[in-house]
Every structure is written in structure tokens, then in C-alpha cells.
Amino acid sequence: MFSINLMPNILINTCVLGVMYILTSLGFAFIFNMLSSINLAHGALYMIAAYACYYISMLFGASNWVAMIISAVILAAVGLVLERFMFRLFFNDFDKIIMVGVAIMTILQTAATIASGTKTLVITSYATGSTIIGKISISNEKLLTFGIGLVLLLASLYLVNRTALGRQMQAVSQDRLGAALQGININKVSALICAIGCALAAIAGCLMGAYQGLSSTMGDTMNLRILMLVMLAGAGSMNGILITGIVMGFLDSLFPVIIQGNAASAAAIAIVVVLLLIKPKGFFGHEM
Amino acid sequence: MKNTKKISRTSAAVYIILTLFFLLAPIFFKSRTWLNSFVMIFVSVVGTTSLRTIALSGNMSFAHSAFIGVGAYTAGILGKELGLSIFLSIPLGALAAMLLGLITGWPFARLRSIYFCMGSMFMGVAIIQFISAMKITGGAIGLQKIPSMSKALTGLFKGEVASAFLDKLGLGGVQLSYYFFLLITLLCMVILYRFEHSRIGWTLRALSQSPEVAASIGINERFYRQMSVGIGTFCAGIIGATYAHYSTTLSPNGYSMGNTLWLIMYMMIGGQGNFIGPIIGAILLELINQIPSLLTAMSGRPGVSVEFIAFSRFVGRYSAYTPFLTAVALLIVAYIFPGGLVSIPSLIRESSKRRKERKAVVLAEGGEDDAA
Incomplete structure (x- = not known):
């Protein structure tokens, strides 16, 4: 049952989960805001990155870190391919985007199901032991996951808000034609954001694969979280995702402690449903 | 329309x-x-x-x-x-x-x-x-x-x-x-x-x-x-x-x-x-x-040839791969036939019609040449 002693643990889990949710959602939000397309396969990409990391480190005996970087590079390449053959080809063609997204999702999920079978796979931990801060002991795994996530998050925020590429991205998301008229190479910017978004999802997948274990449904779970984050934040809102990500992380780490079993995830969803029924267009976005 | x-x-x-x-x-x-x-x-x-x-x-x-x-x-x-x-x-x-x-x-x-x-x-x-x-x-x-x-x-x-x-x-x-x-x-x-x-x-x-x-x-x-x-x-x-x-x-x-x-x-x-x-x-x-479950049921009946049973076992073993088939079909539809499977007959009809028209145009032009 709930007691005040559990509070530090819940807060730590909130931070870890929240950062991971935000990291994965960033790629989805990039594509959503700037290409106005929905990438249904984003959760599946996150999952397949974790599987790739596992198999690279298994088959080639590479260390986890190398495997993580290789899988991020592979996923970035996948992002480039997706941009070229999906988002650029079917820009503003909603049905086709859904078709291709669903097809990719099915292919990746089936591949993962066949690969793992009934076994439970876990990426070996990136760090062992634990650090004691004050009276609380935190496992290094969580600390590391949170640290990498935070660094990447800050880096992408810096990228979006402070660099030339980020300004170009914002310009494209505000007005595609206008941006093209100003000499911005839209295709290049789109390709870059797809690659970066997929690579971020891949790194989140590799970290979560060690933290929660691999399963072929982890992509679906993450897809749901991504949608919640983006829906709650609203269209065109980057900063909204940061807030909703932390909120979702808090709900997901609080409810398993106070409610037993299946009801925990249902309760978290119930709260989000109520919030969405109040404001279907999100809390931080601009009106469509 | x-x-x-x-x-x-x-x-x-x-x-x-x-x-x-x-x-x-x-x-x-x-x-x-x-x-x-x-x-x-x-x-x-x-x-x-x-x-x-x-x-x-x-x-x-x-x-x-x-x-x-x-x-x-x-x-x-x-x-x-x-x-x-x-x-x-x-x-x-x-x-x-x-x-x-x-x-x-x-x-x-x-x-x-x-x-x-x-x-x-x-x-x-x-x-x-x-x-x-x-x-x-x-x-x-x-x-x-x-x-x-x-x-x-x-x-x-x-x-x-x-x-x-x-x-x-x-x-x-x-x-x-x-x-x-x-x-x-x-x-x-x-x-x-x-x-x-x-x-x-x-x-x-x-x-x-x-x-x-x-x-x-x-x-x-x-x-x-x-x-x-x-x-x-x-x-x-x-x-x-x-x-x-x-x-x-x-x-x-x-x-x-x-x-x-x-x-x-x-x-x-x-x-x-x-x-x-x-x-x-x-x-x-x-x-x-x-198909896999149907084949398995059919091979359970008496008087079925050995090859059929082997075939149904083969299909059953790879039944987990059927989603690939559907997904690939979806990709083909998305990139080649945007109207789906039912649009294929009309696509064929249209292309044959176009070919006929082109032939007719060629013939007509040829006729004019002859007249000139």
C-alpha cells in the first residue's frame, strides 16, 4: 500500500519514465508538426531498435554501448528511407500515410514476435550497483538512463530553439511554402528531422530495453504513450510535450504502487480520457 | 464522376x-x-x-x-x-x-x-x-x-x-x-x-x-x-x-x-x-x-495423401509469417494500386481503352497521310 516512504522512489521513476516518454515522442512530434503526417510506426521503430541492440550485442559480442550507437545509426537510416518513400511521396495524403504506417508496423511487430518467440529477452544492464544520495539509494541503471535521456533532451531542445537547423524546422512547420521561398531546402530539413527523430526513439528503446525488458508489445505501449503525450499537449506544441511527458511518467509510476494489477494502467488511461474529453484539442497547442 | x-x-x-x-x-x-x-x-x-x-x-x-x-x-x-x-x-x-x-x-x-x-x-x-x-x-x-x-x-x-x-x-x-x-x-x-x-x-x-x-x-x-x-x-x-x-x-x-x-x-x-x-x-x-487451421483440419480426415499432410504441416509451421503477406500486399496497394484490389479490373479496362484510342489515332493519322 501507499506510504510516504515510497514517495522518493515514485519521483525517481517519474523522472526516468517521463524523460524516456518525452525522448520517444520528440521524433513523432517533429514529424507531426513539420510534415503534418502521423507516423503510426514510431512505437514499432522504438521496439525494433531495442531488438536490434539486443541482437547486435548477442551475435557480434559488441558491448552494449556500441550496439546502442549502431542501432541508433540504423534507425536514422530507416528514418531517411521513410522520409523519402513515405512522407515526401504521400505528403498530405492521409490514407496512404496510414496504409504505409500500418504495413510497417505489422511487419516490424511480426518480425519481433517471430524473433523472440515465447522467451523473455533483456538487454544486459548498462550499469550495475547503486548510488546513495542522502537517505535514498538509487540504482545506477536508473541514474544513467535518466542522465542520457536528459542530455539528449537538452541537446534536442537546443537544436530546435538555438541553431540554424532548428529555426529552419520551425519555419517549415509554420509555413511550408513560405520557408521554401526563403531558400530553405525543405526536403533536406525533413530528412534530417526524420533521421534525428528515429535515432532518438532508438536510443530510448535501447535504454528501456535494459530497464523494462524486451517484448513485442512494448512498441504498442509506447505508441499509446506517444499519442497521449501529443494529444494532451496539442498540435504544434513542443514545450507542452515536456509537461505532459512528466505528467504521464508520474501517473505511470504512481498507479502501479497504489492500485494492484491490471487496473493500474486502466486508471492512468481513465485520467487521460477525462482530460481529453474536457479538451480534445490538447492543453498547450494552438487552435487548428 | x-x-x-x-x-x-x-x-x-x-x-x-x-x-x-x-x-x-x-x-x-x-x-x-x-x-x-x-x-x-x-x-x-x-x-x-x-x-x-x-x-x-x-x-x-x-x-x-x-x-x-x-x-x-x-x-x-x-x-x-x-x-x-x-x-x-x-x-x-x-x-x-x-x-x-x-x-x-x-x-x-x-x-x-x-x-x-x-x-x-x-x-x-x-x-x-x-x-x-x-x-x-x-x-x-x-x-x-x-x-x-x-x-x-x-x-x-x-x-x-x-x-x-x-x-x-x-x-x-x-x-x-x-x-x-x-x-x-x-x-x-x-x-x-x-x-x-x-x-x-x-x-x-x-x-x-x-x-x-x-x-x-x-x-x-x-x-x-x-x-x-x-x-x-x-x-x-x-x-x-x-x-x-x-x-x-x-x-x-x-x-x-x-x-x-x-x-x-x-x-x-x-x-x-x-x-x-x-x-x-x-x-x-x-x-x-x-488456411493453416483449415489445412490441419483437412489433413486429419481419413484417406488423405501423405504429401498433403506434409504440406499442411509445412504451412502450419510458417503460419506466423502470414502477417508479412498482408503487410506486403498493403504496401503494393499503397504504391501501385491506390484504389485497392477492386480497382484492378477498371485499371485494366482503362489501359486497354487507352491503347485502342492510341491505335485509332495512329490509324486515323495514317489514313490522312494516305489521302495526302
Whole structure:
């Protein structure tokens, strides 16, 4: 049952989960805001990155870190391919985007199901032991996951808000034609954001694969979280995702402690449903 | 634009052939496995077609499987806990699905395309999470011991004359349930067909083309969207409820996101533009999914050659790979035939027509040259 002693643990889990949710959602939000397309396969990409990391480190005996970087590079390449053959080809063609997204999702999920079978796979931990801060002991795994996530998050925020590429991205998301008229190479910017978004999802997948274990449904779970984050934040809102990500992380780490079993995830969803029924267009976005 | 109001001769022929085939199927396919597969096909056909009714207004629902599940669970619980007869519990299940669809559709009716798709996806997962978290539904294990439909249907023919008649026709409980299922399916198809080819259907198409223009000529967007959601979820609910009484066990996994994706794949591979497209897609692809179990059942019969058994084992071993087939078919459709499978005949016709025209032009030019 709930007691005040559990509070530090819940807060730590909130931070870890929240950062991971935000990291994965960033790629989805990039594509959503700037290409106005929905990438249904984003959760599946996150999952397949974790599987790739596992198999690279298994088959080639590479260390986890190398495997993580290789899988991020592979996923970035996948992002480039997706941009070229999906988002650029079917820009503003909603049905086709859904078709291709669903097809990719099915292919990746089936591949993962066949690969793992009934076994439970876990990426070996990136760090062992634990650090004691004050009276609380935190496992290094969580600390590391949170640290990498935070660094990447800050880096992408810096990228979006402070660099030339980020300004170009914002310009494209505000007005595609206008941006093209100003000499911005839209295709290049789109390709870059797809690659970066997929690579971020891949790194989140590799970290979560060690933290929660691999399963072929982890992509679906993450897809749901991504949608919640983006829906709650609203269209065109980057900063909204940061807030909703932390909120979702808090709900997901609080409810398993106070409610037993299946009801925990249902309760978290119930709260989000109520919030969405109040404001279907999100809390931080601009009106469509 | 083609006048789609008039039913074309080819599609009418296809409807009649399909109906006759499924009417006569129990005579040729006596084993229960075949009938089960046909019933799965019916569920997919109604699910896909009703999903298309919702998609007609330009909004793709990702919660459709969940609504089938709501119908199934409502009917199952009503039949099991309250002992209602199937003729009450099935309509009530359908009504429950419709009601839930209308309630959840109300706030989302404001959303369009991408936003609706995300909202509904989310809604569907939420519904299934609730079903698997509740106690009355049996949780993640599922609902068991739902009163069977075949008992209720054979109970209708109580008298000696009636039962003798049934025996003469060779109709057991399984066949009766099959025909009941077929009846419900045909009923849903007629409802959906009439709905789509009424004025409301055209209004929905207008809404999907341009909501602003539609609003400017006085079409109430939310009302019409709600209407399509209501009809779509009603049909989803009724087929789910019928299935609950057919299979007598339900599990929340059968109605998860993945199943909605299957329905969407059936719809898009078949062709979203015509009423017949989803039907063809659902029948073909569901049949492909059922092939391993059908082969296994067939190889169990006496007098089957060794090669056939080996073949069915081979297919059974690789049955996990069938989703690849469907996904690749979807990719092919997306990149090569945007109209889906049903658009292939018209594509061929058009290309041959174009070739003829080109030939005619060449001939005409040649003739002129000769004259000069």
C-alpha cells in the first residue's frame, strides 16, 4: 500500500519514465508538426531498435554501448528511407500515410514476435550497483538512463530553439511554402528531422530495453504513450510535450504502487480520457 | 464522376454469387472448422464494412475492434449473468456499442483526420484496458461459459414436426448458428448499403471532401458524423454480440489495437472507394489467415495423401509469417494500386481503352497521310 516512504522512489521513476516518454515522442512530434503526417510506426521503430541492440550485442559480442550507437545509426537510416518513400511521396495524403504506417508496423511487430518467440529477452544492464544520495539509494541503471535521456533532451531542445537547423524546422512547420521561398531546402530539413527523430526513439528503446525488458508489445505501449503525450499537449506544441511527458511518467509510476494489477494502467488511461474529453484539442497547442 | 448510385452489373453479380456461396456452403463444407472459418470471415466483413461507413466522412476510426468487443462483452455478460435470451442480448449488445460510440464520438466529432485517428486509437485502447481490468468481464483471462447460440436456436424448433424437418434438411445446432450468423451479416450489409447510398451517405462524402463547404450550405457536421459513427458501431456491436454467443468464450486480446489494424488493412487492400472493396478484401485475407487451421483440419480426415499432410504441416509451421503477406500486399496497394484490389479490373479496362484510342489515332493519322 501507499506510504510516504515510497514517495522518493515514485519521483525517481517519474523522472526516468517521463524523460524516456518525452525522448520517444520528440521524433513523432517533429514529424507531426513539420510534415503534418502521423507516423503510426514510431512505437514499432522504438521496439525494433531495442531488438536490434539486443541482437547486435548477442551475435557480434559488441558491448552494449556500441550496439546502442549502431542501432541508433540504423534507425536514422530507416528514418531517411521513410522520409523519402513515405512522407515526401504521400505528403498530405492521409490514407496512404496510414496504409504505409500500418504495413510497417505489422511487419516490424511480426518480425519481433517471430524473433523472440515465447522467451523473455533483456538487454544486459548498462550499469550495475547503486548510488546513495542522502537517505535514498538509487540504482545506477536508473541514474544513467535518466542522465542520457536528459542530455539528449537538452541537446534536442537546443537544436530546435538555438541553431540554424532548428529555426529552419520551425519555419517549415509554420509555413511550408513560405520557408521554401526563403531558400530553405525543405526536403533536406525533413530528412534530417526524420533521421534525428528515429535515432532518438532508438536510443530510448535501447535504454528501456535494459530497464523494462524486451517484448513485442512494448512498441504498442509506447505508441499509446506517444499519442497521449501529443494529444494532451496539442498540435504544434513542443514545450507542452515536456509537461505532459512528466505528467504521464508520474501517473505511470504512481498507479502501479497504489492500485494492484491490471487496473493500474486502466486508471492512468481513465485520467487521460477525462482530460481529453474536457479538451480534445490538447492543453498547450494552438487552435487548428 | 461515375454515377455510383446505380449498382453496376459486375458488383451485383459478385453480391449474388457470394450470397449463394455462403448460403450453400454448409452442404459442401460439413466440418465445424470450415464453418468457424466462415463465421470469422463474416465478422471481418461486417467489421470492415462498418469501419468504412465511419471512414466515409473522412475520419478513420482506430477503435473499431474495441466496439466489436463492447458488443460481444455486453451480450456475453447479459446472457451469462442475467440469463437473457440471445434475441434480447444481441440487440442490447449492439445498442451498448452504439451508445458508447456516440458518447465517445461526441467530443471527438470536432476533430478531423489525423487528430480523430489519434483520439480514436487512444479511445479503443482505453476501452480494452477497462475490459481487461474489470472483474465482471473475467479480466485478462476472458469471459467464459456464455450461453451458446445453437441451443437457443434449436430450442425454437420444439415440435416433433419441426425437429423432423430439421433432421431431414440435415441442420444441426452448428448449421443453424451458421445460418443465423449469415442472416445477421446480410442484415448488416443491407443496412450499411442503404445507409451509404442514401442522401446521408452523399452528405458524408461531401463532408470528407470539404467540411467548410459542407458547413456553408447548412450541413450540420457533427450530426452527420455522429450518425455514421452510430450506424458503424451498431453494426460492429451486433456482429460482436452474435460472435459472443457463437464462440461462448471471449478474450480481450481478440479486440485489441492489432485487430483494428487488421480491419483497416482489409479495407484498404480491398479498396476503400467502393462498397464491395472491403468485402472482397476481408474475405480474401481472412481466408488466407484461416488456411493453416483449415489445412490441419483437412489433413486429419481419413484417406488423405501423405504429401498433403506434409504440406499442411509445412504451412502450419510458417503460419506466423502470414502477417508479412498482408503487410506486403498493403504496401503494393499503397504504391501501385491506390484504389485497392477492386480497382484492378477498371485499371485494366482503362489501359486497354487507352491503347485502342492510341491505335485509332495512329490509324486515323495514317489514313490522312494516305489521302495526302
